[in-house]
Amino acid sequence: QSALTQPRSVSGSPGQSVTISCTGTSSDVGGYNYVSWYQQHPGKAPKLMIYDVSKRPSGVPDRFSGSKSGNTASLTISGLQAEDEADYYCCSYAGSYTLVVFGGGTKLTVL
Amino acid sequence: QVQLQESGPGLVKPSETLSLTCAVSGYSISSGYYWGWIRQPPGKGLEWIGSIYHSGSTYYNPSLKSRVTISVDTSKNQFSLKLSSVTAADTAVYYCARQKEMTNNWFDPWGQGTLVTVSS
Numbered sequence: 721q722s723a724l725t726q727p728r729s730v731s732g733s734p735g736q737s738v739t740i741s742c743t744g745t746s747s748d749v750g751g752y753n754y755v756s757w758y759q760q761h762p763g764k765a766p767k768l769m770i771y772d773v774s775k776r777p778s779g780v781p782d783r784f785s786g787s788k789s790g791n792t793a794s795l796t797i798s799g800l801q802a803e804d805e806a807d808y809y810c811c812s813y814a815g816s817y818t819l820v821v822f823g824g825g826t827k828l829t830v831l
Numbered sequence: 832q833v834q835l836q837e838s839g840p841g842l843v844k845p846s847e848t849l850s851l852t853c854a855v856s857g858y859s860i861s862s863g864y865y866w867g868w869i870r871q872p873p874g875k876g877l878e879w880i881g882s883i884y885h886s887g888s889t890y891y892n893p894s895l896k897s898r899v900t901i902s903v904d905t906s907k908n909q910f911s912l913k914l915s916s917v918t919a920a921d922t923a924v925y926y927c928a929r930q931k932e933m934t935n936n937w938f939d940p941w942g943q944g945t946l947v948t949v950s951s
Contacts (some may be wrong), residue, residue, distance in 0.1 A: 818893060
Protein backbone atom coordinates (compact mmCIF):
# COMPACT_ATOMS: atom_id res chain seq x y z
CA GLN A 721 0.00 0.00 0.00
CA SER A 722 1.42 3.36 -1.10
CA ALA A 723 1.87 6.20 1.35
CA LEU A 724 -0.06 8.65 -0.82
CA THR A 725 -3.51 7.78 -2.15
CA GLN A 726 -4.40 8.38 -5.79
CA PRO A 727 -7.43 7.21 -7.77
CA ARG A 728 -6.59 4.15 -9.82
CA SER A 729 -7.94 5.69 -12.99
CA VAL A 730 -9.48 8.81 -14.48
CA SER A 731 -10.68 9.55 -17.96
CA GLY A 732 -11.72 12.43 -20.15
CA SER A 733 -12.43 13.35 -23.75
CA PRO A 734 -10.09 15.42 -25.90
CA GLY A 735 -10.37 19.08 -25.01
CA GLN A 736 -11.82 18.44 -21.57
CA SER A 737 -10.11 18.92 -18.22
CA VAL A 738 -9.32 16.24 -15.65
CA THR A 739 -8.01 16.45 -12.11
CA ILE A 740 -5.99 13.77 -10.35
CA SER A 741 -5.91 13.87 -6.57
CA CYS A 742 -3.12 12.81 -4.24
CA THR A 743 -4.10 12.46 -0.61
CA GLY A 744 -1.62 12.17 2.21
CA THR A 745 -1.38 13.40 5.77
CA SER A 746 -0.09 16.37 7.71
CA SER A 747 3.24 14.51 7.87
CA ASP A 748 3.77 14.67 4.14
CA VAL A 749 1.56 16.48 1.61
CA GLY A 750 -0.12 18.69 4.20
CA GLY A 751 3.05 19.58 6.03
CA TYR A 752 5.26 20.80 3.21
CA ASN A 753 5.02 22.51 -0.15
CA TYR A 754 7.20 19.83 -1.71
CA VAL A 755 4.85 17.89 -3.97
CA SER A 756 5.92 16.82 -7.43
CA TRP A 757 4.10 15.05 -10.25
CA TYR A 758 5.43 12.63 -12.86
CA GLN A 759 4.06 11.40 -16.18
CA GLN A 760 4.95 7.90 -17.33
CA HIS A 761 4.12 6.46 -20.71
CA PRO A 762 4.21 2.65 -21.10
CA GLY A 763 7.74 1.30 -21.12
CA LYS A 764 9.24 4.74 -20.51
CA ALA A 765 10.87 6.47 -17.57
CA PRO A 766 8.85 8.94 -15.50
CA LYS A 767 9.02 12.59 -16.53
CA LEU A 768 8.78 15.52 -14.12
CA MET A 769 5.68 17.60 -14.84
CA ILE A 770 5.17 19.67 -11.68
CA TYR A 771 7.39 20.48 -8.70
CA ASP A 772 6.98 22.57 -5.55
CA VAL A 773 3.21 21.89 -5.75
CA SER A 774 2.55 24.17 -8.71
CA LYS A 775 5.72 24.98 -10.65
CA ARG A 776 6.25 23.71 -14.20
CA PRO A 777 9.68 22.76 -15.53
CA SER A 778 10.75 24.31 -18.78
CA GLY A 779 9.11 22.56 -21.70
CA VAL A 780 6.02 21.30 -19.86
CA PRO A 781 2.85 22.70 -21.45
CA ASP A 782 0.85 25.19 -19.37
CA ARG A 783 -2.11 22.83 -19.74
CA PHE A 784 -0.61 21.07 -16.73
CA SER A 785 -1.13 22.74 -13.38
CA GLY A 786 -0.77 21.75 -9.75
CA SER A 787 -2.34 22.85 -6.49
CA LYS A 788 -2.75 21.79 -2.88
CA SER A 789 -5.40 22.11 -0.22
CA GLY A 790 -4.77 20.66 3.20
CA ASN A 791 -3.52 17.09 2.88
CA THR A 792 -4.53 16.72 -0.77
CA ALA A 793 -2.54 17.79 -3.80
CA SER A 794 -4.04 17.89 -7.26
CA LEU A 795 -2.83 17.77 -10.84
CA THR A 796 -5.13 19.31 -13.41
CA ILE A 797 -4.73 18.75 -17.12
CA SER A 798 -6.77 21.06 -19.27
CA GLY A 799 -7.40 20.78 -23.00
CA LEU A 800 -6.78 17.03 -22.91
CA GLN A 801 -4.82 15.60 -25.80
CA ALA A 802 -4.33 12.00 -26.87
CA GLU A 803 -0.65 12.21 -25.91
CA ASP A 804 -1.61 12.92 -22.30
CA GLU A 805 -2.77 9.32 -21.90
CA ALA A 806 -0.29 7.91 -19.39
CA ASP A 807 0.21 7.02 -15.75
CA TYR A 808 0.68 9.88 -13.31
CA TYR A 809 2.42 9.70 -9.94
CA CYS A 810 2.61 12.20 -7.13
CA CYS A 811 5.54 12.43 -4.74
CA SER A 812 6.07 14.30 -1.49
CA TYR A 813 8.65 14.99 1.16
CA ALA A 814 7.57 13.06 4.25
CA GLY A 815 9.74 14.30 7.06
CA SER A 816 13.21 13.49 8.27
CA TYR A 817 12.56 9.77 8.84
CA THR A 818 10.53 8.58 5.83
CA LEU A 819 11.88 11.32 3.53
CA VAL A 820 10.28 10.41 0.17
CA VAL A 821 6.85 8.93 -0.56
CA PHE A 822 5.12 8.26 -3.86
CA GLY A 823 1.47 7.81 -4.67
CA GLY A 824 0.21 4.56 -6.14
CA GLY A 825 -0.30 6.08 -9.56
CA THR A 826 -3.31 7.04 -11.67
CA LYS A 827 -3.98 5.82 -15.18
CA LEU A 828 -5.35 8.59 -17.38
CA THR A 829 -7.38 7.46 -20.35
CA VAL A 830 -8.22 9.91 -23.11
CA LEU A 831 -11.49 8.69 -24.57
CA GLN B 832 21.94 17.98 -21.39
CA VAL B 833 22.10 15.79 -18.32
CA GLN B 834 21.74 12.09 -19.03
CA LEU B 835 21.74 9.09 -16.72
CA GLN B 836 22.25 5.46 -17.71
CA GLU B 837 21.77 2.42 -15.50
CA SER B 838 23.82 -0.73 -15.98
CA GLY B 839 24.16 -4.08 -14.28
CA PRO B 840 23.03 -7.72 -14.37
CA GLY B 841 19.47 -8.31 -15.47
CA LEU B 842 19.17 -11.55 -13.51
CA VAL B 843 20.07 -12.10 -9.87
CA LYS B 844 19.61 -15.25 -7.81
CA PRO B 845 17.58 -15.21 -4.59
CA SER B 846 19.62 -14.39 -1.47
CA GLU B 847 22.36 -12.76 -3.56
CA THR B 848 23.22 -9.07 -3.90
CA LEU B 849 21.84 -6.88 -6.66
CA SER B 850 24.41 -4.37 -7.95
CA LEU B 851 23.68 -1.50 -10.34
CA THR B 852 25.61 1.53 -11.51
CA CYS B 853 24.30 4.83 -12.83
CA ALA B 854 26.63 6.73 -15.16
CA VAL B 855 25.98 10.47 -15.38
CA SER B 856 26.90 12.57 -18.41
CA GLY B 857 26.45 16.26 -19.11
CA TYR B 858 26.79 17.21 -15.45
CA SER B 859 29.42 16.70 -12.77
CA ILE B 860 28.10 14.87 -9.73
CA SER B 861 30.50 16.97 -7.65
CA SER B 862 28.73 20.16 -8.70
CA GLY B 863 25.75 19.49 -6.50
CA TYR B 864 22.30 17.91 -6.38
CA TYR B 865 21.48 14.57 -4.85
CA TRP B 866 21.37 11.32 -6.80
CA GLY B 867 18.65 8.77 -6.23
CA TRP B 868 17.46 5.26 -6.95
CA ILE B 869 13.78 4.46 -7.49
CA ARG B 870 12.26 1.11 -8.46
CA GLN B 871 9.03 -0.06 -10.02
CA PRO B 872 7.85 -3.69 -9.79
CA PRO B 873 6.13 -4.90 -12.96
CA GLY B 874 2.67 -3.37 -13.22
CA LYS B 875 3.05 -1.49 -9.94
CA GLY B 876 3.96 1.96 -8.67
CA LEU B 877 7.17 3.77 -7.86
CA GLU B 878 9.17 3.20 -4.68
CA TRP B 879 12.05 5.37 -3.54
CA ILE B 880 15.06 3.26 -2.52
CA GLY B 881 17.58 5.85 -1.43
CA SER B 882 19.76 8.81 -2.37
CA ILE B 883 23.30 10.09 -2.03
CA TYR B 884 25.01 13.48 -2.06
CA HIS B 885 28.37 13.94 -3.76
CA SER B 886 30.00 14.19 -0.34
CA GLY B 887 28.91 10.63 0.31
CA SER B 888 26.02 11.37 2.68
CA THR B 889 23.33 8.73 2.19
CA TYR B 890 19.59 8.57 2.83
CA TYR B 891 17.58 5.36 2.65
CA ASN B 892 13.98 4.22 2.60
CA PRO B 893 13.43 2.93 6.14
CA SER B 894 11.77 -0.21 4.80
CA LEU B 895 14.88 -1.14 2.79
CA LYS B 896 17.60 0.44 4.89
CA SER B 897 18.97 -2.80 6.34
CA ARG B 898 19.69 -4.17 2.85
CA VAL B 899 20.70 -1.08 0.84
CA THR B 900 24.05 0.55 0.23
CA ILE B 901 24.46 3.50 -2.14
CA SER B 902 27.90 4.84 -2.99
CA VAL B 903 29.35 7.49 -5.28
CA ASP B 904 32.49 7.62 -7.41
CA THR B 905 33.05 11.24 -8.38
CA SER B 906 36.16 10.36 -10.42
CA LYS B 907 34.01 8.25 -12.73
CA ASN B 908 30.95 10.52 -12.37
CA GLN B 909 28.74 7.64 -11.35
CA PHE B 910 26.91 6.26 -8.35
CA SER B 911 25.93 2.73 -7.42
CA LEU B 912 23.29 0.67 -5.67
CA LYS B 913 23.70 -2.57 -3.79
CA LEU B 914 20.68 -4.45 -2.45
CA SER B 915 21.46 -7.56 -0.46
CA SER B 916 19.51 -10.73 0.29
CA VAL B 917 17.17 -10.25 -2.66
CA THR B 918 13.92 -12.13 -3.13
CA ALA B 919 11.38 -12.29 -5.93
CA ALA B 920 9.75 -9.20 -4.41
CA ASP B 921 12.80 -7.19 -5.48
CA THR B 922 12.10 -7.89 -9.15
CA ALA B 923 11.56 -4.46 -10.67
CA VAL B 924 12.69 -1.84 -13.12
CA TYR B 925 15.35 0.17 -11.33
CA TYR B 926 15.74 3.84 -12.20
CA CYS B 927 18.40 6.33 -11.25
CA ALA B 928 17.61 10.03 -11.21
CA ARG B 929 19.01 13.39 -10.26
CA GLN B 930 17.30 14.77 -7.17
CA LYS B 931 17.04 18.43 -6.23
CA GLU B 932 17.33 18.08 -2.45
CA MET B 933 16.19 15.67 0.26
CA THR B 934 13.38 18.03 1.29
CA ASN B 935 12.49 19.63 -2.01
CA ASN B 936 12.94 16.21 -3.52
CA TRP B 937 11.84 16.31 -7.14
CA PHE B 938 13.60 13.95 -9.53
CA ASP B 939 14.76 15.13 -12.95
CA PRO B 940 16.00 13.74 -15.22
CA TRP B 941 15.63 9.98 -14.95
CA GLY B 942 17.59 7.18 -16.55
CA GLN B 943 15.78 4.86 -18.94
CA GLY B 944 15.59 2.15 -16.28
CA THR B 945 16.87 -1.40 -16.16
CA LEU B 946 14.84 -4.51 -15.41
CA VAL B 947 16.28 -6.75 -12.73
CA THR B 948 14.69 -10.15 -12.27
CA VAL B 949 15.31 -12.19 -9.15
CA SER B 950 15.08 -15.86 -10.01
CA SER B 951 17.06 -19.05 -9.64
